[in-house]
Amino acid sequence: MSGTPREPDPELLDLWARVFDMARHGRTETLTAYVDAGISVDLTNDKGDSLVMLAAYHGHAGTVRALLRRGADPDRRNDRGQSPLAGAVFRNEPDVVKALLDGGADTSAGSPSAVETARMFGNADMLALLGT
DSSP: OOOOOOOOOHHHHHHHHHHHHHHHHTOHHHHHHHHHTTOOTTOBOTTOOBHHHHHHHTTOHHHHHHHHHTTOOTTOOOTTSOOHHHHHHHTTOHHHHHHHHHTTOOTTOSSSOHHHHHHHTTOHHHHHHTTO
16 A cells, blocks of 8 residues: 555545535435434534534424434534534524523534524524523
8 A cells, every 4th residue: 555545435535425415405214314324423524514504404303302312422523613503593493492401512613613603693582591
């Protein structure tokens, strides 16, 4: 072996793309079947977005809950330092915020944090949900 990095398997890349789409579109049953079969619950894409981040940002509280029950990290930040909770606050998704908080998400994680995001947009309802 020469130490040259191997190209990723195209079939694996295709599978990952489909799994990320399942998170984006809230296809909870299919996504969790893949996770239960061995796909990492904390799989991230090329931007560092986890399955939880994608589900949270796109408003799928049920998918977020299912991933958290399987051990997903509620505070896993993407490459820009953003947390799923801050993404849910930004998108004004109260059910997702509740799911993440129930799953142990840290209101001060990320940059900007969920609290900072709510303050930035003057969102009193989100600040109340976050306990501030």
